[in-house]
Amino acid sequence: MKVIAVDIDNVLNNFSDTLAKSTFAFKDSYGLSLEEFDNYLDLVKHDVFAKSEFLTTKFSDFRHRIHEQCYPLAQANPDGVQFMNWLKANGWKIVICTKRNLRLTGECTKKWLLDNHIPYDYLITALNKIVFCKLWGVPYLIDDDLLNITYAERYGIQIYYPLMAKHSSVVSQTAKGFTRFEEIKQWIQE
Structure with a gap:
């Protein structure tokens, strides 16, 4: 059986560009001061995580709501x-x-996939995509995350990634960057 895992954000869409160009109004419902709002929004737009020993914080809630x-x-x-x-x-x-936390965003994610005519068999949340692919026997992964690009080959996962500025430090011997999805066809048919 031919099976492949594909990420959504910054792979099938322009999420980071959308985030960077969007404007967000301060609302009392965020439960933040205007100063916190401005600080958190800057962190979210630059994909920086506020350090915490807790899984859920005011920042993580705000980040989710902006995303x-x-x-x-x-x-x-x-x-x-x-x-x-x-x-x-x-x-x-x-x-x-x-x-994406599909418990909270599953319906809007399914709607986006349907509205954009993107077929799929399974929709999965995986914080560690390498582990997911290894455990479920998925040999191919298309993803933009540097961690996955760097380590997937160690676990027998062939990874393909859209070339982006953040990938300038990639030194993987087997990960393959692409500018057009068409390039992937040759690699998965070998």
Whole structure:
């Protein structure tokens, strides 16, 4: 069986660009002072995590609420949509593998995938995609995360990533960067 895992944000869409260009109004419902709001928003827009010993904090709640506003606004990558439909037409099982908290954003994520004509067989939240792929026998992963790009090969996972500025430090011998999804076809048909 041919099976592949594909990330959503910054792979199938332009999430970071959407986040950077969007404006967010201060609301009392955030439960923050204006100063905290401005500080937290700057951290979220620069993809910086506020350090904490707790899993849930005022910052993590705020970050989720800002991301939740961007999920439906992010534009699908037409090349990625075409590739996903090619996968489905050629008998691949597609696992959408995301770090999104699908308990909270599952419905809007499913709607976005449907609205953008992106086929999939499974929709999974995985904070560690390498472990997920290894345990579930998924040999291929398309993802933009530096950790996954750096370590996937150690666990027998072949990884492909969209070339982005943040990938300039990648030294992996087997991870393959791409500018168009079309390039991946040759690599998964070998």
